[in-house]
Amino acid sequence: MASPRLLSQVQLLEGPGLPPRRTDVLLEHGRLAAEGEAARARAADLGLRPLEASGWWLAPPxxxxxxxxxxxxxxxxxxxxxxxxxxxxxxxxxxxxxxxxxxxxxxxxxxxxxxxxxxxxxxxxxxxxxxxxxxxxxxxxxxxxxxxxxxxxxxxxxxxxxxxxxxxxxxxxxxxxxxxxxxxxxxxxxxxxxxxxxxxxxxxxxxxxxxxxxxxxxxxxxxxxxxxxxxxxxxxxxxxxxxxxxxxxxxxxxxxxxxxxxxxxxxxxxxxxxxxxxxxxxxxxxxxxxxxxxxxxxxxxxxxxxxxxxxxxxxxxxxxxxxxxxxxxxxxxxxxxxxxxxxxxxxxxxxxxxxxxxxxxxxLALEEPRLATGGSAWILFDPQQPWQASSDPEAPLAANQPLGDRQLKGQVLATGLRASLWRGPT
The missing domain is CATH 3.20.20.140 (Metal-dependent hydrolases)
Structure with missing residues (x-):
């Protein structure tokens, strides 16, 4: 995801025990750069048009x-x-x-x-x-x-x-x-x-x-x-x-x-x-x-x-x-x-x-992942995105994939863990 993107009214899952909420979020250089009014202001400076994201979920990996x-x-x-x-x-x-x-x-x-x-x-x-x-x-x-x-x-x-x-x-x-x-x-x-x-x-x-x-x-x-x-x-x-x-x-x-x-x-x-x-x-x-x-x-x-x-x-x-x-x-x-x-x-x-x-x-006795402004530990998931498993360029090598011939619904559109990945609309 080389280009910055403004997600309009995306649904956030910030961490355990916190209810989901909707807001505008700016993703820039693989990081959750800003949200709310700050995100809209920064997007205006960059000349960005918002992406309709009300059906998407932004959450920890x-x-x-x-x-x-x-x-x-x-x-x-x-x-x-x-x-x-x-x-x-x-x-x-x-x-x-x-x-x-x-x-x-x-x-x-x-x-x-x-x-x-x-x-x-x-x-x-x-x-x-x-x-x-x-x-x-x-x-x-x-x-x-x-x-x-x-x-x-x-x-x-x-x-x-x-x-x-x-x-x-x-x-x-x-x-x-x-x-x-x-x-x-x-x-x-x-x-x-x-x-x-x-x-x-x-x-x-x-x-x-x-x-x-x-x-x-x-x-x-x-x-x-x-x-x-x-x-x-x-x-x-x-x-x-x-x-x-x-x-x-x-x-x-x-x-x-x-x-x-x-x-x-x-x-x-x-x-x-x-x-x-x-x-x-x-x-x-x-x-x-x-x-x-x-x-x-x-x-x-x-x-x-x-x-x-x-x-x-x-x-x-x-x-x-x-x-x-x-x-x-x-x-x-x-x-x-x-x-x-x-x-x-x-x-x-x-x-x-x-x-x-x-x-x-x-x-695993690890700290529970949470979303954080400025952080890259996030994924963007669209539950409605259709995709064909057999033509997925990100498929593993393994031969024993039980859903490998299926048409599935729901896909990770992007992640800050790998900023070059973007499967959403441009």
Whole structure:
């Protein structure tokens, strides 16, 4: 956005707990230069005509609390350059990467990874709780945190509780977040979707809720035993797990994330040949999805994660039961959830930003993003803007994008994180 622009009566979401308001805003050199009368006066000096922006939203960038990037420099599925470009264009200002990688990020020297200087992305890295993520030996936790790790995490299933107990008792993480997935693959029965009538009718191999609820019970017991530790639960996926979490007092309840895809798809709504079946944890029944949405609305779940897990084209051609699990695509999250939650279920935009921005920031123990005059941390979103995913020049490299062939509605028009981006009218 090289040229300054005056947005007329744009709707502002300034920060958590603040109601939206309308005003005129001047964007100049990628910064929120002025608003109100000051913006109009400066625009007059520049000879600008106002852009009708009453249907647009100006808000802080979004935060992704956990995603996967296995080969940041030479990956065929995704590189750090392609991820940063696509995520920023999608409205994400912060992305936190899990330690899962071809060379597991479990030591200080493995955490020397930074986003491209001109990308606008603030990259955060989770350190590893165990060496190699294999749950056998504790990694040098204090050293990783001193090297800048945002917290400690493991892989997509729960490590042995004895190792977790030892780690929490030693307390090298002090008050840093510890991110764990309540999942036991040994209990999954190699299922691809959760148990339910829809999965039974379709003939899918089924994964019982016990593979999530049993390890979750162990984690909740550890959380109660070590209340000074900041446990985080990764990617809850079942109504039964939500019930366990909701039964706890809010003050003693660990923060929990949910994947964006589990809020949009379930075993009753997804076409049998569609992309998006192979995820971990697996998709649930419609009742699971409804419970996750209600829990997010009620604050039982704290954050929506993109959990971007890219595959290259060859991996994507493998049969479902041989393919690595995961879906990709930061660019789908805001428009798809606006359609599903704001338009479909009556959520306010503030509630959606709580789930996509402020809640994830607290999940990472970061300061909640806010709009500030003179700042470049903003995105401009038009909920009505149509766009075709297959022709998007900002698309990531990943082959496993579940909405990659769709016509979508709702797009980030501009962001101060990358001042050259402008998709709105001229």
């Amino acid at each position: 979004l935060v992704d609390p956990h995603s996967v990037l296995e080969d940041p420099h030479t990956g065929r599925a995704e590189t750090l350059d392609s991820l940063a470009r696509s995520a920023v264009a999608a409205g994400y200002g912060w992305v936190a990467l899990l330690p899962q990688a071809r060379r597991w990020r479990d030591a200080p020297e493995a955490l020397q990874l930074a986003a491209p200087a001109d990308s606008g992305l603030a990259l955060r890295l989770w350190g590893s709780l165990s060496v190699g993520g294999d749950g056998q030996e504790l990694a040098p936790q204090a050293e990783q945190l001193a090297a800048g790790a945002v917290g400690l995490a493991e892989g997509p299933q729960l490590p042995p509780l004895a190792l977790l107990e030892r780690s929490l008792a030693l307390g090298e993480m002090e008050g840093a977040p510890v991110l764990l997935a309540p999942r036991d693959r040994a209990l999954s029965q190699q299922g691809l979707v959760r148990e339910g009538v829809e999965a039974l009718r379709a003939g899918w191999p089924m994964d019982p809720p016990l593979s999530e609820t049993l390890p979750l019970q162990g984690l909740l017991a550890l959380a109660a035993q070590h209340p000074q530790r900041q446990l985080r639960l990764m990617n809850l996926s079942t109504a039964a797990a939500v019930d366990l979490l909701a039964a706890l007092p809010a003050a003693g309840r660990p923060a929990a994330s949910v994947s964006w895809w589990h809020l949009l798809a379930d075993s009753g709504s997804l076409d049998p040949i569609a992309e998006g079946w192979r995820v971990e944890p697996p998709l649930g029944a419609p009742a699971d999805r409804a419970a996750l949405i209600d829990a997010l609305a009620g604050g039982v779940l704290s954050a929506v994660a993109v959990h971007h897990a890219p595959l290259d084209p060859e991996e994507q051609l493998l049969p479902l039961d041989q393919r690595k699990p995961g879906v990709a695509g930061h660019r789908f999250v805001l428009p798809a959830l606006w359609q599903e939650l704001v338009l479909g279920r009556g959520w306010s935009p503030e509630r959606l930003w709580e789930a996509l921005c402020w809640g994830p920031a607290r999940f």
